[in-house]
Amino acid sequence: MLPIAIVITLAMGFNYTNGFHDAANAIATSVSTRALTPRAALFMAAVANLVGAFFGTKVAKTIGSGIIEQPNGTRGLWLVGAALVGAIGWNLLTWWLGLPSSSSHALIGGLGGAALVAGIGVKWANVFNVVIIPMVVSPIAGLIIGYIVMTAILWLFRRAQPGKVQRGFRWAQTASAAAMAFGHGLQDASKTVGVVVLALTVGGYHEGSHVPIWVLVLSALVISLGTYSGGWRIMRTLGRRIIHLTPPQGFAAETTAAGILYVAGMAFGAPISTTHTITSAIMGVGATKRLSAVRWGVAGNIVGAWIFTFPGAALAAVVAWYVTYFWHH
Template identity: 85%
Template structure:
């Protein structure tokens, strides 16, 4: 361990990472359960408890995503200033999460974290790995919502066709039950993606401090990240839940099932196959839009969707700017 780095400093950075992780849990809880709650497939508390448990298990499958965040976004900074960089990045991500939560906007916690890392790295004079960001962040950021929109439309169209002659009441009841599974699958994907991202930041801090080598993720880091994000999820995110579950479109149980299944599948492919840290928020929101468009284009409240998309594009620079401010404000302590 670098003797110039006090244990207290490492502990403070890990605590900040868990603070971000907690805000991620309640900020993005809506991703997994808003559709199930809005269609009355699950009560809010049951849905939150289920999502918390699924988040917990999903975290253990996100090591590829953790490696991307821990060693793929910026060059490894050194010494005490390296820890300050990570701290500023986390403050930027937390600040952006709280701001968008307050206004009920389902922005991406993932992109807030990456934006925070990028902003802090630039002001600290640490190289940013733009090629990796382009390949594993920017391209997936654009592609995943498009895929969610298209696949959501296709899945919902298939459901309409398969059940075209079925009793509507039975179909609704059946999909309410099925949403328990699809919401759990979505929450599992959220844990796979988002808890793993925080674990990657902790690994980065440990590596800077000389307490860890390589890009493997210690089991205790995964456990800690999984537990904290699950606690945050159970705390809920009611403002954002209302936006996703009701303001974009009034969902039915078949639509909720189609959106959740679509989004979960995209999260699994991105995380397990490519280690790409995509946004669960972008993915489920796009899937909801695609599902809603099968009814009629006017069924989707595109003005609300437009506000959400605007928040997406502001997330990188917004979180990065907060991180820059945090870097300069903390300079008095360095």
């Protein structure tokens, strides 16, 4: 009973870091445009995360059974624990550096690294189809759709009085930020749910593909608490350093990203990165002004963090496996 309790605690630790690490994804644009105060934005995001978590069971099943072959017994629990330690370590490192890397890909990288060192098979075809392809497609979609949505807004309001437009979109951003936070809960809380279900199955405490309601509730509450604790370092990167956003731009970016998250999670069960999606949407929106308005150097640093997330989290999981498993034995 103790090993499963430890793994679930680690999963909730990852979930909490996911909340404060990725809180910026939902609210950075609203805070930077002064549509919402930081505390009001965090509270709204926490509530929307809580609700969104109950709509992402397809994503949970992908993480729980679609990434690695099912390990067995104590060895399997050690594998899941090592994967979580790797993901938490990567989250904390990138949070400290202020880089909005992907908690989702940190978790998947951790699972892959721990599985390889433990001699458990990785479902490479499935990883390619539901992780790698969406990882490439979602930022491209964010960039293109963000550009199109912002272009449409500029055309529709081309004769409107600028002051009224700014005030109107500040109100609209409350809804778009809530939609983005809902999508974050749908995607990211569900990933932790999938890991907990995997651990319960491995430990012999669960059978079948259904998701226990207590796991959903616990994951939703913890990610909401993490979100409310904030993520100020990353918020500055997304909200100010890539481009100085206006309320219409913030609305366009959030609406674009939320739509992509919904389609990927609810239609395909694809665990895409909220970070990748909102960042690329911000870049697409900013490019409608002029390409030089986007600080591509900062964007390049963020892309670098994306590239290193899989191997970085996998390596951390491998180290955690050796330290904990062989020390215990």
